[in-house]
Amino acid sequence: MFKELWESFTEALEGLGSVVHFLFRLVVNTPRALLRFSLISQQIFNSGAFSLVIIMLSGLFVGMVLGLQGFQLLQRFGSEEALGTAATIGLVKELGPVVTALLFAGRAGTALASELGLMRATDQISAMEMMAVDPIQRVVVPRFLGGVISMPLLAAIFSVIGIYGAQLVGVQIMGVDSGSFWSQMRSAVGLSDITEGIVKSVAFGIACSLIAVYQGYYATPTAEGVGRATTRTVVTSAVVILFLDYLITAAFL
Amino acid sequence: MRKSRTLNLGTGSFVLLGFAALFFLTTQTTSRGLSWFGPPHYEVTAKFDNIGDLKVGAPVSMSGVEIGRVVKIDFDSNEYKAVVQLRLNERFNKIPTDSDASIYTQGLLGGKFIGLTAGGADTYLKDRDQIDFTQSAFVLENLIGQVLANFTKSKADEQGAAAAGAAKSNADTKSNSDTKSKEKTK
Numbered sequence: 001m002f003k004e005l006w007e008s009f010t011e012a013l014e015g016l017g018s019v020v021h022f023l024f025r026l027v028v029n030t031p032r033a034l035l036r037f038s039l040i041s042q043q044i045f046n047s048g049a050f051s052l053v054i055i056m057l058s059g060l061f062v063g064m065v066l067g068l069q070g071f072q073l074l075q076r077f078g079s080e081e082a083l084g085t086a087a088t089i090g091l092v093k094e095l096g097p098v099v100t101a102l103l104f105a106g107r108a109g110t111a112l113a114s115e116l117g118l119m120r121a122t123d124q125i126s127a128m129e130m131m132a133v134d135p136i137q138r139v140v141v142p143r144f145l146g147g148v149i150s151m152p153l154l155a156a157i158f159s160v161i162g163i164y165g166a167q168l169v170g171v172q173i174m175g176v177d178s179g180s181f182w183s184q185m186r187s188a189v190g191l192s193d194i195t196e197g198i199v200k201s202v203a204f205g206i207a208c209s210l211i212a213v214y215q216g217y218y219a220t221p222t223a224e225g226v227g228r229a230t231t232r233t234v235v236t237s238a239v240v241i242l243f244l245d246y247l248i249t250a251a252f253l
Numbered sequence: 254m255r256k257s258r259t260l261n262l263g264t265g266s267f268v269l270l271g272f273a274a275l276f277f278l279t280t281q282t283t284s285r286g287l288s289w290f291g292p293p294h295y296e297v298t299a300k301f302d303n304i305g306d307l308k309v310g311a312p313v314s315m316s317g318v319e320i321g322r323v324v325k326i327d328f329d330s331n332e333y334k335a336v337v338q339l340r341l342n343e344r345f346n347k348i349p350t351d352s353d354a355s356i357y358t359q360g361l362l363g364g365k366f367i368g369l370t371a372g373g374a375d376t377y378l379k380d381r382d383q384i385d386f387t388q389s390a391f392v393l394e395n396l397i398g399q400v401l402a403n404f405t406k407s408k409a410d411e412q413g414a415a416a417a418g419a420a421k422s423n424a425d426t427k428s429n430s431d432t433k434s435k436e437k438t439k
Contacts, residue, residue: 038257041264049267088282153271160274163282187312189282198275 043146063165084185087166101204105237116216151205305390353386
């Protein structure tokens, strides 16, 4: 009983250690991978531009819900004008980075993991090693960097669309004054709020992409193994994102 | 070749869109971002006995129009006064040197801001000038304290007068307490 617990504990530690080691290898290979920027740009297109539609749609609806809920809540205190502030701070600091990262893990993370897993299963990675092409540098690092670069941009787009969604419901439908919506937002939202959002989205981008490429690269080379790697990517990403979210929020207080 | 062109086009427009969104967030949703590329300005200082909870970034207004912002708050340990630095838009450069600055509250419990009232001098404020006539913040707690002190004082007076009046004639007491109560209603 104790022995089993101890073993699963050491296994978890081992996994954490190998993730850190993997991250180190990625960082070491980054300068040389940057020389072939077309590979990275292709990955930005794959994980960023393809996620755009789902991010924009979700941002719009999250913003509209915030506008509706915020209006209902603020109306009780007779301060509907603060809707712009409430929606913007909520989106930029919290909902934007977190929801984008969760969607990103589901949309782009799974694609990365299953792609790399299939490459492993069909021996493409071993073939590269045979031809003295470093698969980390040629395949993994561009995917990782593409994710890291796309994530903050997606989160920013999410927040902006969300603010317009809140404005759409609050101002156009519920009749909050448009001038006070924007001016109260401008006077209450500080640059530090935006910075917090950017720091969060960069951290989530690194975490999501790292987990996805790690799970894919070390997937068991079977159909079942690829499936498990994909599932693990989503589950681990979600937990890590929410954990990091708490840490960063506490650090910025 | 053609495929890589559409690919680059897609990536480029995605990155552009992302940076446009970041730019929007930093400049349009905050007030601080706007001052980076702000209009030309000049700075004047004003010393106050008490600034209440005036914050850096609070607006400076004249007749209700925003003409600048508070950029720095410091404490003068020689005079024991708060030194507030105001950044005013260059467009509003005809403010008389004897204007006075007061600290007002937005709404009942809102934030503080500085209101300037024009004086009558022929010379105008320049960069690094000082506004001499200032009026401190209106601190709600002090006012409540004063009202309470007045109230208890007048009540004590009334009781004292009534006790003293008991020794005197009845008519005299009545008129005395009447005037006291009139004072209280005032």
